Amino acid sequence: MVATFVSKSGHIATIPLNEQGIVTADWYTTICLPKVIIELRKINPERRIILHQDNASSHTAQKIRQYLTAEMVELLDHPLYSPDLSPNDFFTFPKIKNRLHVY
Numbered sequence: 876m877v878a879t880f881v882s883k884s885g886h887i888a889t890i891p892l893n894e895q896g897i898v899t900a901d902w903y904t905t906i907c908l909p910k911v912i913i914e915l916r917k918i919n920p921e922r923r924i925i926l927h928q929d930n931a932s933s934h935t936a937q938k939i940r941q942y943l944t945a946e947m948v949e950l951l952d953h954p955l956y957s958p959d960l961s962p963n964d965f966f967t968f969p970k971i972k973n974r975l976h977v978y
Contacts, residue, residue, distance in 0.1 A: 878903075880911045881967050887914050900936035908939075912946055927951040 878898070880887040888910050892898065915924055926948050928934040943950060 878907050879967060879971065880907075882915065884918075887911055898931065898933045900933050900938045903933050904938055904942045908942060908946070908948075912948065924948045925951050927953065929953050 876892040876898070877889050878892070879889045888907075890907050890910060892902070912924065915922060924947070926943065928950075930953055933939070940950070
């Protein structure tokens with residue numbers, strides 16, 4: 876499993892889950908989010924960062940919200956039970972699928 880992050884300008888990071896097996900709030904705050912925020916701030920340190928994520932428990936944990944607040948990252952809420960409204964379905968997953976066909 877991997878976590879993939881994209882912005883309006885393209886791919887930011889793809890982070891493998893490795894041997895852990897499940898996504899946890901600890902993994903998300905210590906591995907994923909720091910890499911993504913560093914990459915986004917390399918491009919423009921003053922950039923406003925708005926994060927859109929689904930409602931998985933590892934994304935909605937209090938620890939995540941505290942971390943994002945400390946890093947001055949805003950959250951764009953994902954509507955409950957609305958997988959058809961996910962931008963990933965239309966923009967990210969088709970690109971990943973096309974890249975996998977190469978292998």
